[in-house]
Amino acid sequence: MEHKTGSHGGRGWAALAGVVSGAVFVAVAEITAFAAARDASPLLAAGSFVIDIVPQWAKELAIDLFGANDKLFLLLTLGVGVLLAAAAAGLLERRRRLAGVAVFAVAGAAGLAAALTRTGATPLSALPSLAGTIAGCVFLTMSIAALRRWRAPGAAGDGASGPDRRRFLLLTAVGGVTAIVVGTGARIGTMATTSVASVRKALRLPEPLSRITVPAGAELDIPGLSPLFTPNADFYRVDTALTVPSLAPADWRLTVDGMVGEKVELSFDELLRMGLREYAVTLTCVSNQVGGDLVGTARWLGVPVREVLARAKPEQGADMVLSRSVDGFTASTPLDALTDPGRDAILAVAMNGEPLPPEHGFPVRMVVPGLYGYVSATKWLTRMTVTTFEKDQAYWTPRGYSAQAPIKLSSRIDTPRIDKEIPPGAARIAGVAWAQTVGIARVEVQIDGGAWQTATLSTPVSADTWVQWFLDWNATSGSHTLVVRATDRNGRMQEQERTPIAPNGSTGWQSTVVRVGTAG
Structure with missing residues (x-):
């Protein structure tokens, strides 16, 4: 007959036991990966699997929302998912023996499949997921068993200072602290031993046979404008x-x-x-x-x-x-x-x-x-x-993108920015434009739907680099709409129609609104 704890407080302790068991799972998997298969961490393998299967729209949304932090967001999301699943496993194990263990087994199987299907996987890649699953299941079984003895009605340990209570709390505390120390140490050790930072720092490359010549006027000294070379x-x-x-x-x-x-x-x-x-x-x-x-x-x-x-x-x-x-x-x-x-x-x-x-x-x-x-x-x-x-x-290609993808002729306004009000009077509209392998011939700016005005271009380094451009403007108070377009050296104008990123790059003229303050 299954024991069910009588106090509502038992649910919180069961969830905690599940979370600590999940931490033990991850820690043992990480230390095993450190010792036997550095690239087979189940959490990282699962994250890479998610990246592989995520649909195109979700990928673009993540990049739009988080930019270069999209992978950090994924790791945090996976971490939260693991935390919630582990807590649920503890609650299930509390209600019925082996129910929570089944959750851990499924998680371990998923990690195992993700690790073994990665490029360069070997038989040793199975060890981290297997070891972590076994450790997590054993700890979950032990901690929930101790919780049952403590919370069982009429049990000797039902009091606030009973031995079963102390046993459960000690087991949970030791398991949690050990998991944090071991897991963190293993991850730091893996990163340290696989890091090539010191090798890269000591690397001395030979002098090149040729260097580029940056012509005078290639970089415009305008505040807010992207530099010619991106750091x-x-x-x-x-x-x-x-x-x-x-x-x-x-x-x-x-x-x-x-x-x-x-x-x-x-x-x-x-x-x-x-x-x-x-x-x-x-x-x-x-x-x-x-x-x-x-x-x-x-x-x-x-x-x-x-x-x-x-x-x-x-x-x-x-x-x-x-x-x-x-x-x-x-x-x-x-x-x-x-x-x-x-x-x-x-x-x-x-x-x-x-x-x-x-x-x-x-x-x-x-x-x-x-x-x-x-x-x-x-x-x-x-x-x-x-x-x-x-x-x-x-x-x-099978994820919705073209097999061949020449870069689209494009232009961009860097300054003034939509989120920053500028004072009235003399101002400069500036940005960059690119048409790799062809080069930019002309950039034009339209203000409030008026006539197109030709901007001044920087001297191009080559047809493979962007050029900077600017247009002097007498800014008046109020909101103004700026539009930019470019023409390449073959006489082809940038496409006006907006198209999405997939399947081979977005098109369209950039339009932005600029706020100009009042005098004084």
């Missing part, structure tokens, strides 16, 4: 990696295979010996909304992809390179974009004068001018497979 700390980050992959240059290998005459394998040192060159390239994420900030320009050091592919001798009929990240992400890049001598597609190793930051692909990533990142800018690159669009699909 690494401010450069947007959008990828599918829940945790930043940690790969040391000494362990890095690039394999070029598929439809090739000769399979090629390169070490990091061999790549450097091919000779680095400096490039200035603007990158844009397909998730960038009209007027958005998921775009940036950097100086890159790298080796032309075409030189690496030339060693492999792509076969006739191939039209795509499927690039692969160490974490399993793939991108489909047209082969002709990578072999075109007029396009500076590179394997980059440095960004703005320093080795690539870990979150931007250290030690090697792809940078391809004129293509959205999801089809070209593979971070933590380890493989390039020469193939065809008909034969292979990349990560985002």
Whole structure:
């Protein structure tokens, strides 16, 4: 016969027992992952699985709402979910033996499946989920059994200072504190031992064979205007990696295979010996909304992809390179974009004068001018497979995005901002515009539906970088609507019609409202 605690207070203690048991589950899984399989943490594996299956609209919503903090939000959401599920398991176990254990078993099975289906999984990847499940189930059974003895009507421990009460509280306290210490220590240890920060800091790259020349007038000194080169700390980050992959240059290998005459394998040192060159390239994420900030320009050091592919001798009929990240992400890049001598597609190793930051692909990533990142800018690159669009699909293609995605001609107003009132009188409207591989010929601004006025452009660094622009304006008090549009060097004007991000990038003229205060 099942015991049911008679006091309503037992439910709170049961929920607490479930939460502590969940903490034991996670802590044991983390310490096992630290010892046997660093990439098999069930919580992180489950988070990566969620990223893989989330629908396109949810992905875009998360980026819009949280920007670069979208993965932190996911981890916090998973943590809250685990907390609630663990509390529910405690309540179920209190009412019926093994009911809560079943919840933990299901959670463990989910973690196990997520870990074993990740790229690079081995049989050892099963251990963290298995160990955590067993530990969580055992602790839940023990703690709820102690709670039953304490809360059972007429039991010897029913008093405020009974031995069963002390046993339950001691068990819960020791379990909770131990789980926090062990789990936190294991996660810190995993991060510390897999960190390449010290290796990256000590890395000395060879002097490049060539450097870019930044012409006079390339950067306009206007408050509120985006800088010509985006600092690494401010450069947007959008990828599918829940945790930043940690790969040391000494362990890095690039394999070029598929439809090739000769399979090629390169070490990091061999790549450097091919000779680095400096490039200035603007990158844009397909998730960038009209007027958005998921775009940036950097100086890159790298080796032309075409030189690496030339060693492999792509076969006739191939039209795509499927690039692969160490974490399993793939991108489909047209082969002709990578072999075109007029396009500076590179394997980059440095960004703005320093080795690539870990979150931007250290030690090697792809940078391809004129293509959205999801089809070209593979971070933590380890493989390039020469193939065809008909034969292979990349990560985002079956999720509703185009297999090929040239960047759309776009322009943006940086200042004045919609959320900041400006004083009346002389003002400057300024922003950036980009048309990678083609270049910007003209930017025009419309104020309150009036005639289009031509803005002054900065001197472009190259056709692969954005340009800055400005228009002097005598601002009068009140609200004003500003609209911007650009024309590229081929005479093509930016599309006016608004289209969504999917399947291959948004379009539309940016329109913003500016508030101008009163004189005095």
